[in-house]
Amino acid sequence: MAEEKREKVAFAPFLPFLILISFTSFLNLLARTIFPPMTPYICDEMNLCHADTGNLFFIMSVGFAITLFLSQFLSSKISHKMTVIFSILTTGFALAITSYSNDFQFFRLAIFVVGLCSGFFIPSAVAMIREAVAREHMGKAFGIFATAQSVAFILGPMIVKHLIEVFTWKEILNGFGLASSLISVLLFFLFKQGNTKGHPISFTFVRNVFSWPSFWILMVLLCVANGLNIGVYNMAPDYFQRHNLLDKETVYKLIVLARGLSIFTAIFAGVIADRFGLKRSMVISFVICGALTMLIGMGSPSSSLILFTIQSPVAVCLMPLIHFAMSTIVPSDKNAAIVSIMAPFGFLMGAGVVPQLLGFFGDFNIYAQGFVFFGLTSLISGAIFNVNAIYRHVEYSQMKSSPEV
Numbered sequence: 001m002a003e004e005k006r007e008k009v010a011f012a013p014f015l016p017f018l019i020l021i022s023f024t025s026f027l028n029l030l031a032r033t034i035f036p037p038m039t040p041y042i043c044d045e046m047n048l049c050h051a052d053t054g055n056l057f058f059i060m061s062v063g064f065a066i067t068l069f070l071s072q073f074l075s076s077k078i079s080h081k082m083t084v085i086f087s088i089l090t091t092g093f094a095l096a097i098t099s100y101s102n103d104f105q106f107f108r109l110a111i112f113v114v115g116l117c118s119g120f121f122i123p124s125a126v127a128m129i130r131e132a133v134a135r136e137h138m139g140k141a142f143g144i145f146a147t148a149q150s151v152a153f154i155l156g157p158m159i160v161k162h163l164i165e166v167f168t169w170k171e172i173l174n175g176f177g178l179a180s181s182l183i184s185v186l187l188f189f190l191f192k193q194g195n196t197k198g199h200p201i202s203f204t205f206v207r208n209v210f211s212w213p214s215f216w217i218l219m220v221l222l223c224v225a226n227g228l229n230i231g232v233y234n235m236a237p238d239y240f241q242r243h244n245l246l247d248k249e250t251v252y253k254l255i256v257l258a259r260g261l262s263i264f265t266a267i268f269a270g271v272i273a274d275r276f277g278l279k280r281s282m283v284i285s286f287v288i289c290g291a292l293t294m295l296i297g298m299g300s301p302s303s304s305l306i307l308f309t310i311q312s313p314v315a316v317c318l319m320p321l322i323h324f325a326m327s328t329i330v331p332s333d334k335n336a337a338i339v340s341i342m343a344p345f346g347f348l349m350g351a352g353v354v355p356q357l358l359g360f361f362g363d364f365n366i367y368a369q370g371f372v373f374f375g376l377t378s379l380i381s382g383a384i385f386n387v388n389a390i391y392r393h394v395e396y397s398q399m400k401s402s403p404e405v
Helices: 003-008 012-033 037-046 050-098 104-118 121-132 134-163 169-190 203-210 213-241 247-278 278-298 301-328 332-363 369-385 389-401
Strands: none
Touching: 012 037, 012 050, 012 104, 012 121, 012 134, 012 169, 037 050, 037 104, 037 134, 037 169, 037 213, 050 104, 050 121, 050 169, 050 213, 050 332, 121 134, 121 301, 121 332, 134 169, 134 213, 134 247, 134 301, 203 332, 213 247, 213 278, 213 301, 213 332, 213 369, 213 389, 247 278, 247 301, 278 301, 278 369, 278 389, 301 332, 332 369, 369 389
16 A cells, blocks of 8 residues: 555655755856866966866865765754755855965865865755655656756856856856855755754764675766766866867867756656666666767767767766665665765766876877776676676665665
């Protein structure tokens, strides 16, 4: 009887909350996604090499990873809702501070603080979604949530493209930072969910989680997914523009097109996961994304950018699937805790190490081979996850965490 009632739960009542939390996620992401299209201007002003460019994203991801882990301690004191608002407010202030950078060292420190402030957001946002949305709609919920990333990746280049003709990159950062901080005050009155507090991460919980094969399986997949999605996106403008492969206008148009398609593929991935299952959806996404990433490094400049336009929407599919999987291997009251433990490693590797490595590849004039390498990694990941003996560990953790068991 309980199962029949759950099947009759409509999805529409959850949409207002999902739209609001997705908009908040958009603000959080935009604070970081406006930097990649700015890198050519920042690098020209500060005379940075490829490795320095990659290091900027690595530094930001280190700060992001630190507070991803510490966010659980904050949410246990001030609730998930207040943690989300605090993250948006302080990230805005940090961006404003970054706009006053006059040298590379101060800029690195400021961008590290941006990462620190924005890292508090994700664990509490995931916990709010898991708490507010019915389990049978979880795939669609995380699909909608993932669209925020695509919208941020679209508006990031568009904002820079149009505003850089009138304002300097410093003025753009300052304006967006102040606007973001003001919006966070409005969010305080709009959010009705998330008043529960998180549970501080205990040593016992960490020890238990580290003993689960499902934890390590999903963490490796999260690292690869972040690398294919955020890591490749962060370095694509540097790859195409600084090697004079294509003009800036063409790069911007195709990046916007790629992320526009990503809005629909993120939702589509959630619907497919709800209907056909997590395993099949993830395997297909990793294999297709890996093949496309390899082809980016193997094709001509024009064909590579077209392939990037196709690869980005597929890479976005991976994120709602990974978040869906992460949210189901533990009970709902442990969602923020598992995200706080797993996400720092995934983001640091995928969004920090991958751009850094691609930057090194670029300095050694083997930039294209870097894309081939990371594409091959995705293919291998998809093949391994398809092995029943591997996926069985994830399935077992899902069964244990289910309220029905």
